[in-house]
Amino acid sequence: MxxxxxxxxxxxxxxxxxxxxxxxxxxxxxxxxxxxxxxxxxxxxxxxxxxxxxxxxxxxxxxxxxxxxxxxxxxxxxxNYQAYAIAGVIFEGSTLDMAIADLKGEFLARYRKRLALPSNGETVIEDLAAGLAQLLEESGIKRDRLLGVGVGLQGVTQRGSGTVSFSPSTGWMGSPIQQNIEERLGLPVIIDNDVNMMTLGEYVRGAGVGHSNVVYMYVGTGIGAGIILDGQFYRGSHEAAGEIGFMMIGPVHNRPNGASGVFETNYSTSGILQQAKGFLSDLQEGSSVIEELIRLARQNHADAQRLLDDVYRHWAYGMANIVSVLNPELLILSGEMVHVDEEGVKRIHDWLNEWVPEVPSLEKASLGERAGLIGAVHCVLEAFPFRRLLDKE
CATH class of the missing domain: 1.10.10.10 (Winged helix-like DNA-binding domain superfamily/Winged helix DNA-binding domain)
Known part of the structure; x- marks a missing residue:
């Protein structure tokens, strides 16, 4: 009572x-x-x-x-879960992905745009503002009914100061990016690392539901991880936990200005394509490099077989490092790794059984491109308790 x-x-x-x-x-x-x-x-x-x-x-x-x-x-x-709305934003590589959701986290409208490269902070924020205006028009939501915006950014985000301390690809290092976006949109903004947003999405709505100790491993243009221990995000002393792309896995060379870590230089999608340029030079944009390697390997293409084995083995090295330190109950494979076939997952699991004493369950991410947006929306829901809705009246 x-x-x-x-x-x-x-x-x-x-x-x-x-x-x-x-x-x-x-x-x-x-x-x-x-x-x-x-x-x-x-x-x-x-x-x-x-x-x-x-x-x-x-x-x-x-x-x-x-x-x-x-x-x-x-x-x-x-x-009334439609009384107010929340926006989620993910910058991933050269893509801006946005959505407006109700207070249950259900998407009401989505917006996706390829960004012109090279881009700068001002033009990206203008792209974000234009995308939000389109989403509001499409969904019929008035701007004063929007509670806030969750934004996932590449690099090491400092949520307390609202800055990005390391992100060579965007040029936002040290700039007050959260404040700049808030001033442009006139709305409260929460920023976080893009992989952390994806991790949160899978944790609350996808493969991570029901688990308390989860590591989400992402391979795309970079390599990163989101870490949840005992049901709480682990971010580290400077919010750089999960930057596993900097693990010393693979040859140490061709790292201009140290912008990319050794692991991701060699075994991100761009690193794999660099190794496969002799026989995958015509791979179409948007196609999966792993799917293509699997297809060629099944046709007994020796170079594809050799590279695929090398990629799997080095991804497994990264997983073994993670598992031996954090001992998660679940390791979620995401990004390019969702294209690994059943045989490939079994090989990785078998290697882990050889190398570490306790092997977690391996699950592929289940939410696809929606994971980051779901996480971005959910982080605003968490930061905006329902009691604060009464302040809006």
Missing amino acids: RVPRKTGNSKLVKKLNKGEVLQQVIQHGQISRADISKETMLSRPCVSALVDEMIQEGLLHEVGMGDSKGGRKPILLEY
Whole structure:
């Protein structure tokens, strides 16, 4: 039982009581005014007045009749998950991916654009602003109903200061990127590393559901990892945990200005393509290098077989390093690794069995390109508790 609020400033008491009512509706899914009164110990007239006000504000709506307990059937209330919206943004390589979602995290509209390269911070923010305007128009959401924007960026993000401390590809190093985006959009913004956003997406909606110790390993234009231990993100002292592309795996050469780590220089998609340029020079943009290597290997192409084995083995080296330090229960394979066939996953698993004492489950990421956007939306939902919705009124 909750103790009713009886004293203090009347506006504050009203807000607290509205928070109690809103919490009960969200917690139960559907609930009557009478049951809210029982749960909160607020009087029925008080509950009815608060509910009527929140219906007018758009936070609650009536959804039909409940079961009778001896008298008239009660009218059930439900939280209006379309009352407000959240935007998610992911910068991945040369692509800007955006979505607007309701308060359940369900997408209402999506926007995707290839960015002109080389790009600078100002033009990218303008692209983001233009994409958001298009999403608002397409979804019919008014800007003042948008609670905030989650933005996934490449590099080492400093969420406290709102900066990116290491991201040679964007030129944002040390700049107040969060503040710049907030000023341009006129909205609260949360920034994080793009792989962390993907990790969060898979953790709350995908392959990581039901697990407490998870490492999400991503191979794309770079190599990175998201780490969740005991149900909490592990970011490290300078928020650089998971930068596994800097593991010393593969030859140490051809690293201009140290912008890329040794592991990703050799075994990211661009590193693999560099090694395969003698026989994969005509690979179409957007095609999977691993799928093509598998296809050629099955046709007994000796160079493809050799390179595929080398890639799998070195990816497995990275996994063994991760597993031996963090001992996760689940390792999620994402990015280019989702194209590894069943035989390839088995080979990697067998190597891990040889090399480390405890081998986690290996699962492919299940959300595809949506993972980062789901994570970006969810990070705003986490940072914007439902009680703060009452501040919007």
